[in-house]
Amino acid sequence: MGTEGGAASESETEAERTDESSDANRELTDIKGVGEKTAESLAALGDAREALETGDVARLARAPGITEGRAAAIARAAVRDRHGDDGSFLATDRAREIYRDALALLQSRTRTDYAAKRLETLFPTASADRIEEVREFAAGAMERDPDPAVLGALDGVSPLDSPSVGRVRERCLATADAEVYAEAKQAIPELSVEVVEDNRDVAELARSYSTVVVLDEEFAGLDVEGDVQVVPDALERPGEVVPERLLAFFAGNRERLLAALDVHEAAGMEPACDPEALRDALSRVDDDGTVLGDDELDRLAAAADDVDAAASTAESAANDHLRDAIRERDVTIEGTDFLSLVEQGARVDSLLSRELSDDYDEALTTAREHVVDTLDLKPEEADLAERTFGGEPTFPVERNGEAVSRLRTELVAARDRRAARLKSELAADLLDLREPVEDLVRDALELDVELAISRFARDFDCVLPEFLDGDDAGFTIEGGRSPLLDVDFDEVDPVDYSVSGVTLLSGVNSGGKTSTLDLVGLVVVLAQMGLPVPAERVELRRFEELHYYAKSQGTLDAGAFEATLRDFAALTEGAGNRLVLVDELESITEPGASAKIIAGILEELDGQGATAVFVSHLAGGIREAADVDVAVDGIEAVGLEDGELQVNRSPVKDHLARSTPELIVEKLAGESNGSGGGSKSGADDGDGRVGFYDRLLGKF
Numbered sequence: 001m002g003t004e005g006g007a008a009s010e011s012e013t014e015a016e017r018t019d020e021s022s023d024a025n026r027e028l029t030d031i032k033g034v035g036e037k038t039a040e041s042l043a044a045l046g047d048a049r050e051a052l053e054t055g056d057v058a059r060l061a062r063a064p065g066i067t068e069g070r071a072a073a074i075a076r077a078a079v080r081d082r083h084g085d086d087g088s089f090l091a092t093d094r095a096r097e098i099y100r101d102a103l104a105l106l107q108s109r110t111r112t113d114y115a116a117k118r119l120e121t122l123f124p125t126a127s128a129d130r131i132e133e134v135r136e137f138a139a140g141a142m143e144r145d146p147d148p149a150v151l152g153a154l155d156g157v158s159p160l161d162s163p164s165v166g167r168v169r170e171r172c173l174a175t176a177d178a179e180v181y182a183e184a185k186q187a188i189p190e191l192s193v194e195v196v197e198d199n200r201d202v203a204e205l206a207r208s209y210s211t212v213v214v215l216d217e218e219f220a221g222l223d224v225e226g227d228v229q230v231v232p233d234a235l236e237r238p239g240e241v242v243p244e245r246l247l248a249f250f251a252g253n254r255e256r257l258l259a260a261l262d263v264h265e266a267a268g269m270e271p272a273c274d275p276e277a278l279r280d281a282l283s284r285v286d287d288d289g290t291v292l293g294d295d296e297l298d299r300l301a302a303a304a305d306d307v308d309a310a311a312s313t314a315e316s317a318a319n320d321h322l323r324d325a326i327r328e329r330d331v332t333i334e335g336t337d338f339l340s341l342v343e344q345g346a347r348v349d350s351l352l353s354r355e356l357s358d359d360y361d362e363a364l365t366t367a368r369e370h371v372v373d374t375l376d377l378k379p380e381e382a383d384l385a386e387r388t389f390g391g392e393p394t395f396p397v398e399r400n401g402e403a404v405s406r407l408r409t410e411l412v413a414a415r416d417r418r419a420a421r422l423k424s425e426l427a428a429d430l431l432d433l434r435e436p437v438e439d440l441v442r443d444a445l446e447l448d449v450e451l452a453i454s455r456f457a458r459d460f461d462c463v464l465p466e467f468l469d470g471d472d473a474g475f476t477i478e479g480g481r482s483p484l485l486d487v488d489f490d491e492v493d494p495v496d497y498s499v500s501g502v503t504l505l506s507g508v509n510s511g512g513k514t515s516t517l518d519l520v521g522l523v524v525v526l527a528q529m530g531l532p533v534p535a536e537r538v539e540l541r542r543f544e545e546l547h548y549y550a551k552s553q554g555t556l557d558a559g560a561f562e563a564t565l566r567d568f569a570a571l572t573e574g575a576g577n578r579l580v581l582v583d584e585l586e587s588i589t590e591p592g593a594s595a596k597i598i599a600g601i602l603e604e605l606d607g608q609g610a611t612a613v614f615v616s617h618l619a620g621g622i623r624e625a626a627d628v629d630v631a632v633d634g635i636e637a638v639g640l641e642d643g644e645l646q647v648n649r650s651p652v653k654d655h656l657a658r659s660t661p662e663l664i665v666e667k668l669a670g671e672s673n674g675s676g677g678g679s680k681s682g683a684d685d686g687d688g689r690v691g692f693y694d695r696l697l698g699k700f
């Protein structure tokens with residue numbers, strides 16, 4: 001009864017367990033982009049939820065078949081899920097491009113691939129909690145000092161690897177149960193699994209393997225020669241049965257671990273494990289996972305390898321000894337003996353045993369001592385060495401092949417036993433470090449993420465922006481300098497620009513209108529990622545979406561024009577809390593129609609309470625066509641110098657900037673009026689044309 005009850009409750013637990021794991025998988029598949037297969041891979045981590053919540057890309061990437069890139073995408077999806085972000089903030093191609101550019105600026109400041117991927121979990125969002133979460137992280141990161149020593153040490157750090165362990169030949173698992181057999185093969189692929197029926201089979205195995213681990217309880221108490229252990233729960237503790245796994249892990253990750261320690265030291269960070277303990281443990285394991293620094297193991301290994309060579313040299317030494325002895329001796333031999341010797345075919349054995357027995361014994365002693373000395377054998381092993389030379393006297397002296405082979409077998413077994421014991425002992429020490437080293441490396445890698453943010457903030461003189469409440473708030477940028485411009489950052493003129501509501505931005509050619517839109521886009525993207533922005537001060541409303549339309553390449557044909565118009569029609573619906581940036585929409589069609597269309601779109605956006613900046617050369621016309629009061633700002637040329645426009649890069653509020661043609665006409669009018677004092681054009685142009693430039697200027 002008891003057994004039946006036990007079995008029943010066991011199978012219930014099994015069912016419950018399956019239920020629990022599929023529940024957990026279901027939760028994971030709730031995340032966008034996580035299918036059944038990915039969920040299964042992630043479930044293998046055990047703590048996938050936590051890794052997802054903390055955006056721990058390194059841990060996620062340890063799931064089978066999940067690359068770092070995929071891990072970053074999953075972590076990003078999980079963050080979106082947690083903050084209810086539907087991924088619609090970046091609403092247009094140009095907006096997405098600006099985000100990619102911002103990300104690239106950050107990623108180029110990382111030292112590890114991990115940090116580059118981890119930065120991809122940062123994205124612009126309308127979620128206040130998410131922005132705040134990253135801002136806190138960024139604020140801490142900006143305090144970090146990007147010390148070159150730390151950056152150098154980071155070069156050697158990468159996420160921990162799980163090196164596979166090859167076949168371990170000196171140990172095997174044994175079971176009489178077919179199910180356990182299948183389970184063992186899966187759980188511990190490093191060892192061969194043998195089927196046994198009785199004690200005799202186990203004894204047989206013990207002759208071929210240094211250690212036999214029997215998995216069935218019924219063999220408990222079995223008494224056979226050799227190292228046989230009955231460990232029914234061995235499959236639950238594979239690390240103990242195959243300590244090679246842990247050793248391979250530490251050996252394979254040695255450089256990363258040492259680099260992670262260096263990072264901590266250079267950065268003055270508290271490491272997650274005792275550096276001395278880790279360094280010591282690493283110095284005890286060789287690259288191939290063997291234990292180093294044990295003299296006894298070294299002795300046994302060398303002895304096992306050298307048995308044959310030692311036997312050969314011992315043979316030579318014995319024969320040299322015997323030869324010398326014979327050479328120096330006068331052997332007296334009676335005539336009958338001599339006769340019988342000749343008749344027997346000149347056998348010297350009897351002569352050796354009778355006349356040279358002392359010398360022969362000495363030769364054997366020389367040989368045995370040679371074996372013991374060269375192999376550095378211990379007294380308990382010397383007994384076996386004794387037998388390698390002995391028996392009936394012969395010349396030349398020959399080793400006892402069987403005894404030599406026995407000695408070798410014993411030494412190999414002793415070596416393997418010692419190696420296994422040392423591995424288990426070292427593995428037990430390493431086990432305590434296994435979890436902490438994960439943290440050690442993760443902390444170093446996370447530092448790289450923080451340092452990338454710190455370097456970005458320092459390189460581009462960034463500040464954390466302030467978010468404003470209130471529906472009429474737009475954005476204010478003071479001293480903004482875009483790192484995306486085609487000039488060196490040192491040469492970028494700071495731009496002040498503030499917009500709330502709907503605005504047209506006018507200005508001279510190449511005055512910096514597009515660059516201003518890029519700056520606004522970049523500042524808003526970074527701000528809503530929770531990151532610092534390249535400006536002296538920035539205030540902004542938390543926008544729901546960013547719609548940025550780049551300048552189109554020339555006039556569109558009817559079909560493309562219709563599609564673009566549909567795009568903009570969609571823009572006039574939905575949430576009002578958006579930022580809309582549009583660059584020279586007029587280039588899509590003829591100027592007259594463009595002005596009307598832009599005016600219409602602006603009216604709609606104004607009605608929604610959106611924040612918008614439309615760059616246009618038709619600002620005057622649009623304002624006239626619009627039914628609402630549209631603000632016009634202008635990037636002003638302060639003059640022409642040596643044929644080059646001198647520009648004030650900060651748009652002037654409520655000011656329709658003079659266009660480039662207007663400036664040139666003004667220049668010609670000024671010159672032909674003779675204000676240049678003896679200018680060539682003034683003198684030559686004389687009559688008619690003076691009036692023409694003035695009259696032309698009057699039309700602007």
Ligand SMILES: Nc1ncnc2c1ncn2[C@@H]1O[C@H](COP(=O)(O)OP(=O)(O)OP(=O)(O)O)[C@@H](O)[C@H]1O
Nearest residue numbers: 486487491492493508509510511512513514515649
């Ligand atoms: N703030 C700035 N500091 C330094 N250089 C700038 C700045 N803004 C723009 N420039 C320079 O001026 C060039 C032209 O800028 P941009 O393309 O933004 O002008 P634009 O007004 O949009 O011109 P267009 O009317 O021809 O479209 C840039 O390529 C850059 O070299």
